[in-house]
Every structure is written in C-alpha cells, then in structure tokens.
Amino acid sequence: MRLTLFSSKPYDRDSFTAANQAGAFELHFLDARLDLDTATLAAGSPAVCAFVNDDLSAPVLAQLKAGGTQLIALRSAGYNHVDLAAAQSLGLPVVRVPAYSPHAVAEHAAALVLALNRRLHRAFNRTREGDFSLHGLTGFDLHGKTVGVIGTGQIGAAFARIMLGFGCRVLLHDPHADAGLAALGARYAGLDELLASSDVLSLHCPLTPATRHLIDRSSLARLKRGAMLINTGRGALVDTPALIEALKSGQLGYLGLDVYEEEADLFFEDRSDLPLQDDVLARLLTFPNVIITAHQAFLTREALAAIATTTLDNVAAWQAGQAVNRVPL
16 A cells, blocks of 8 residues: 655655565655645555644645545654544544654653753863863752653653652642652642742643643743753743743743744754744744754654554554544544
8 A cells, every 4th residue: 555654754764664674555755744735746645644744734634635545644643733623524534653762752851951951062062162161061960959740641751750860859740640650759749839849841741722832921930940941842832932031031041942833844854054034943042051952852763663663553454444543533
C-alpha cells in the first residue's frame, strides 16, 4: 500500500525505510509541508503521514479525501493541528504515536535546564574566541531547589524522576495523579502554589483549549522572581510576547524553549540565509539568558525508530480493520 509522508527529512527516510524492511508499504517521501497547495501530491495514496507542523485543517482534509486518502497517520503524539470535526465528517480516521521515547524529550528538557543554569552556551562561545574569564557565568546548585512539573504523563513523569535524581524538591500539577511519583517523594500541588514555589518550571502537558496560553502575563507574575521556564511541550502553552516583558523586568530569569507558537513556517528548515521575519522570536534570541532549540527534543535514534515502527503498525492495523492508536473523533 502506498503511504505518502509529508515534511519528511533524511532522518525520517532512514528510520521509516529501516522499519519497512519487509516491504509491506510503498513509501513516498515528500520534503514539502502539507497544506492546501501540496495536498494534491498525495493523490492515489490511501494513507497520508503528517508531522506536527503540517496543515490538517478542514480544507486540506477535504482535498486529501478527494484524492483518495482514507487514513491520516500522525507520526507524533499531539494532534491539536488536526480539525477532528472535519475528519469525522469526511470519514477520515486519524491514528497517532502516543508514546515513542518519553526519555528523549525529558532528557532534552533537563539539558536545557543545565545549559541555562551554567551558561554553557555563553561559555562555549567565549572559549572559542579565546575568552577564558568566568564573569557572568555563575549558576546555582540544582540540589535542594524546587522544580515544578505541569503535566505528568510519560514525558513529565520521566522529567520529574530526573529532577528527583538531582536532589530537587519536585512539585507536580496534573488532573490525573501518578502514584509512583508520589512514592518517590514528589508532591502534587495547586497551580498557584507550584508557580509561587518553583525555581524551575517545566511544561509537559498537552495543548487543549484549557491549557492554551497557560503561561501568560498573569501566571508569569505569580512565578518566583528569577525563575527558569522550560517548554518542550507545545508552543501555544505559552503566550510568547508576554515572555519578553518578563525577561526584561527580571521576573523571568531563564528561558528554554524547544517549541514556539509560530514555528510552523520556521522550524525544520534551514533559513540561515534569510532575514528572520518573526519579530517576537528575533527579540527573544537577543537575550543572553534564553536558549531556543528548533523542536529537536524528540530527535534520538531510539525515538525515531519507535515513531516509524508504531506509525507503520498503526497503518497495518487499519488495513486489517483494527482500531489501534486512533484519535477519538
């Protein structure tokens, strides 16, 4: 069966080709991002595989359906970029990869914490230029500090365990408590307590109408002054322009982002020879206490292999008439 993969990069080609060694699928890799103009490229493919910044709005889904697409296979856990109501009305089931490697994202979040705290990005640039001074590089001991974790699914739970390993006091916030984390010494708390107490705040919750701009001017004002904010979840969990005010005033002491609300037309592409058109992102990049990575937290060999295998298994299950990892419509 033909499977068309949009927004595919060399690492996608490698991982999906390896997972398809038996040759069950005819894989058609496209560099192009899925949108209304490119949807016609999937004509004749019963299944389309999309990534997080592909456009799966109602018009695009309708175009795919008209071209013969019968299944949307997401190679991601999140599905906030899919118009689920339109998918239902068109009779297009949507499958996803609910878990691939929670350790990949959790460890990247921890890497951002350590790099920001010890100013590794600044130290690296200095020593390359022959500047071996230490002024402005003072960090703090993570041991004994309070780390707030919003969202304790598999990724948030993995991050919480890492922080507990550093000797941190860990506060958790999630509608569904993880008893295993409590047994390790973490504690669930209300959002107000978590914001006011956290030296480090890390976001690992899904993007829903209730969590959109969860971190805004009001919640930033309730943070402990000088706190660190890490977001490896979804960009729209944070009201990005509000971050600039908080950074300028010192209310926010450190910022690490692997996701960005307006990333769709920027991330996963080399735009180094073009002027940056996003004024908010450009301003954030001027702060010395900010590190932004381009949605790479998932990018480990283990995660890529799991994503490819699970995606192909999902499509094979659909072919067999089974509902595996379907998004409820």
